[in-house]
Amino acid sequence: MTEGGKRIQGNTKQPRLSIITVVYNAAPLFEQYMANLTPYLSNNVELVMIDGASTDGTTNLLKTHSDKIDYWLSEPDKGIYDAMNKAVTYAKGQWVYFLGMDDSLMEGFPAMVQELQNANTIYYGKTIYYGKPFGKVYNDYFLTKLNLVHQAVFYPHIVFDKYQYDTKYKVYADYHLNLRLWNDKDFRFEYRPHLVAGFPEGGFSSTATDPAFEQERDMLFKKYLNRKAYYRYLNRTLGWFKTLIRVVTNG
Known part of the structure; x- marks a missing residue:
């Protein structure tokens, strides 16, 4: 294990938000990432980076930028969501926000940080979604169509006292987490129309498959969303006749 950052050097703070970035062999992206991110760091916003023991020079870049990174760690992990679970334990912010190495913060980010109150x-x-600004107030049914874009979401740290990312879902563990949270009485979701980030097309979730999630998708929607949304989802995907059969046989 190798670690570093301002926290290790004795510079501590109690930020409102922790930006978390997990990384593996992303040295070509590092300088552009830091150039975009650095202006948004402050006493209210810290940066935590977790590296999966990269072999391409990423660790040296983490050392080089230790004066800007509040805490970084480099050691092997079991994949992106294992690294994200680990990262939360090192975050000191009241809220946590996950940002990829190829993502970019945008002009509405500081205003969103000020919104973090409850x-x-x-x-x-x-967010910029496939080249265009995208923002929508979600409901149960829309959540069956599209997961909340993870670059748009700011989670209270206490979410991770109750939940972790389930690492059996290799691509959609964030979708699974949002489903579990959606109707949890301990939390609520609120939309704010600030443009906080952009991300490139063809990212991890758009090119990889998640057989475990796809196999359980119907069950997850049924378990975590309201019945009206679930039946509308079935009608959209199966048609009214097969939906009727499913309702009669499975409830």
Whole structure:
């Protein structure tokens, strides 16, 4: 294990938000990432980076930028969501926000940080989604169509006292987490129309498959969303006749 950052050097703070980035062999992206991110760091916003023991020079870049990174760690992990679970334990912010190495913060990010007030509220904003600004107030049914864009979501740290990312879902563990949280009485979701981030097309979730999630998708929607949304989802995907059969046979 190798670690570093301002925290190790004795510079401590109690930020409102922790930006978390997990990384593996992303040295070509590092300088652009830091150039975008650095202006948004402050006493209210810290940066935590978790590296999966990269072999391409990423660790040296983490050392080089230790004066800007509040805490970084480099050691082997079991994949992206294992690294994200680990990262939360090192975050000191009241809220946590996950940003990829090839993502970019945008002009609405500081305003969103100021919105983070209610400790039980999961805030979400707007992103550049496939080249266009995207922001929408979600409901149960829309959540069957599209997961909340993870670059838009700001989770209270206490979410991770109750939940972790389930690492059996290799691509959609974040979708699974949002489903579990959606109607959890301990939390609520609130939309704010600030453009907080952009991300490139063809990212991890758009090119990889998640057989475990796809196999359980119907069950997860039924378990975590309201019945009206679930039946509308079935009608959209199966048609009314097969939906009727499913309702009669399975409830």
